Amino acid sequence: MRQAGRSLPEYRKIRAGVGMLESCRRPELVTEITLQPVRRHDVDAAILFSDIVVPVAAAGIDLDIVAGTGPVVAEPIRTAGDLERLRPITPEDVGFVAESVRLLVAELGATPLIGFAGAPFTLASYLIEGGPSRTYLKTKAMMYGQPELWNALLTRLSEITLTFLRTQVDAGVSAVQLFDSWAGALSEADYRQYVMPHSAAVLRGLLGAGVPRIHFGVGTAVLLEAMGEAGADVVGVDWRTPLDVATKRIGPDRSVQGNLDPAILFAGWETVEREARRVLAQGASAPGHIFNLGHGVMPETDPEILTRLVALVHDVSSR
Numbered sequence: 034m035r036q037a038g039r040s041l042p043e044y045r046k047i048r049a050g051v052g053m054l055e056s057c058r059r060p061e062l063v064t065e066i067t068l069q070p071v072r073r074h075d076v077d078a079a080i081l082f083s084d085i086v087v088p089v090a091a092a093g094i095d096l097d098i099v100a101g102t103g104p105v106v107a108e109p110i111r112t113a114g115d116l117e118r119l120r121p122i123t124p125e126d127v128g129f130v131a132e133s134v135r136l137l138v139a140e141l142g143a144t145p146l147i148g149f150a151g152a153p154f155t156l157a158s159y160l161i162e163g164g165p166s167r168t169y170l171k172t173k174a175m176m177y178g179q180p181e182l183w184n185a186l187l188t189r190l191s192e193i194t195l196t197f198l199r200t201q202v203d204a205g206v207s208a209v210q211l212f213d214s215w216a217g218a219l220s221e222a223d224y225r226q227y228v229m230p231h232s233a234a235v236l237r238g239l240l241g242a243g244v245p246r247i248h249f250g251v252g253t254a255v256l257l258e259a260m261g262e263a264g265a266d267v268v269g270v271d272w273r274t275p276l277d278v279a280t281k282r283i284g285p286d287r288s289v290q291g292n293l294d295p296a297i298l299f300a301g302w303e304t305v306e307r308e309a310r311r312v313l314a315q316g317a318s319a320p321g322h323i324f325n326l327g328h329g330v331m332p333e334t335d336p337e338i339l340t341r342l343v344a345l346v347h348d349v350s351s352r
């Protein structure tokens with residue numbers, strides 16, 4: 034999940050004075066930052082240090098990642114003319130990511146590395162709004178009002194995303210995660226009509242790659258079934274839906290990932306332990322369960338609680 038490193042003092046130290054996008058383009062720095070939470074917490078897998086907007090910047094869009102805000106796009110995409118600024122990418126455009134993955138695979142040994150990308154809808158929302166949004170007004174206005182432009186934009190984004198993920202797979206990642214973080218803003222019918230075909234194209238494009246595909250969004254209780262059908266091996270679930278309920282919706286063919294509320298980590302160890310045990314018990318009804326938080330780690334989280342949580346999950350799941 035995003036911000037895995039942000040609660041760590043060693044992360045804040047190494048990032049001091051280096052912009053977020055700049056740090057994603059330095060393979061040695063990416064390697065060190067990716068390894069930090071693995072060393073500290075003994076988690077079972079590493080998540081590549083990068084961001085969902087990295088391939089969009091490589092495609093020619095002028096953007097920045099502003100601390101405390103998120104991605105901000107200088108000139109949002111609103112017309113067919115604007116779309117020309119979003120070029121297709123080649124693996125060379127994101128060569129620094131391939132280099133980072135190669136360095137990491139060598140360092141990590143038996144610990145798997147998870148690569149990732151943003152899904153077309155979530156990326157489109159940043160490009161159209163120009164930054165984070167609560168209502169997705171301009172995004173939905175284009176989706177409903179200019180379906181041709183919408184489909185052209187999401188098609189271009191799905192091609193960029195697929196190239197970005199294939200580059201990571203070719204460089205050696207063991208699994209990929211497709212983040213459609215903001216798809217929860219949509220009804221199931223609209224998700225299926227306007228978004229799912231584009232995410233499905235990305236996930237289908239990875240079928241022969243031989244790596245598990247995780248598909249995650251926030252507030253997606255009504256979309257879980259469709260997000261699985263889009264072509265995922267594992268569906269990521271936020272904390273709002275218990276994993277046993279999620280499993281009934283997703284069906285017996287896919288595993289689940291999740292879903293401890295990141296806010297629980299502020300409630301004291303007894304609560305953390307009780308809730309983590311509940312998540313593990315509810316996840317046991319799925320054909321496979323990857324324990325995780327239901328969304329990203331808050332920067333204010335006490336790293337020692339995270340270390341203890343990982344140890345607890347190891348202890349419970351080894352029995």
Ligand SMILES: Cc1c2[nH]c(c1CCC(=O)O)Cc1[nH]c(c(CCC(=O)O)c1C)Cc1[nH]c(c(CCC(=O)O)c1C)Cc1[nH]c(c(C)c1CCC(=O)O)C2
Nearest residue numbers: 034035036037038082083084085100101102103212214329
């Ligand atoms: C929506 C989204 C983004 N980025 C990402 C998503 C999908 C996952 C999710 O839903 O959280 C994915 C992401 N972003 C980052 C990772 C790597 C994992 C990690 O090391 O934490 C991952 C997997 C690094 C990051 N990406 C970002 C940070 C923090 C910036 C910093 O450290 O300077 C990190 C470590 C910035 C970012 N980037 C984005 C947001 C909303 C923010 C937060 C802005 C803020 O609150 O400061 C866009």
